[in-house]
Each structure stands twice: as C-alpha cells, then as structure tokens.
Amino acid sequence: MKPEILIINGPNLNLVGRREPSIYGDRSLDEYLDTLAASTPEATINRMQSNHEGDIIDMLHEWGFDKSIKGIVLNAGAYTHTSLAIADAIAAIEVPVVEVHISNVASREPIRHHSMITPVCRGVIAGFGLDSYRLAVEAILKF
C-alpha cells in the first residue's frame, strides 16, 4: 500500500491565486496541488479545504487516528494565530501534523508571529511560496 498524506487548507486558501498575489503568488493552489500529487506517485495525496474552524477540527478527528495516513500537512491560515481548539485537536490525534505557510509569517505583521499550533506540530515550513507544501510532503515521506 502506498503511504497516504492528507493536506488540509484553512480559511481563505481557496482564494490563493487571486488573493493578495504580492504575498501568495498568482498561481491557483488547486492547480499547484494537482501538479504536486501527479509528481509524487509514491504517495496518495488527499486534500481538503474549509473556511470553518469546526470543519478543520472534524477533519483532524476523522483522519488523525487512521493508521494508513503517514502525516497531515496543515495550513490553518489565520486560525494558526488564534485557535486553541485546533491546537487541542492536533494534540489529541495520533497522526503527525506539519504546519505549513506559503508566506514567511515571521517577517510579516507581529500578530502573525505567534502560532497556537506550532508546539503541537512535528515541524513548521514557511516562506517558500507554494513549494512549502512540497517540502512538507517530502518531510512526511521521510518519517
């Protein structure tokens, strides 16, 4: 069986490609992730997006005890900076989570410097544009 990876994208990430292109680029995230999945034949890459905090928690609960999932890539968007509930969900599950950001959050406004979820994630990849996702997938495949 091929290893499976789940990519969860949070609020406003459905708009990448149209949203603030000077920060997030002008390429659609869906198109990028299609290409990533096609160029990673050694794994099955599943993905989901929601603009709702509770949906993200439900996804973590649903997939986070599944032994066939090697890791979860999570870009929690702005919930990164606010959500104790998502942090608790990551702490509760068994599948390791890699925190991902398209932008280098540490170089942006001070409100983005703190992540609620970093302490409960396996690691963080930020600032490499959409390639942050590829780097996270590569990290998970080495777990």
Ligand code: DQA
């Ligand atoms: C983001 C950074 C967050 O601060 C922001 O709220 C996002 C996207 C990123 O991928 O760079 O929505 O997670």
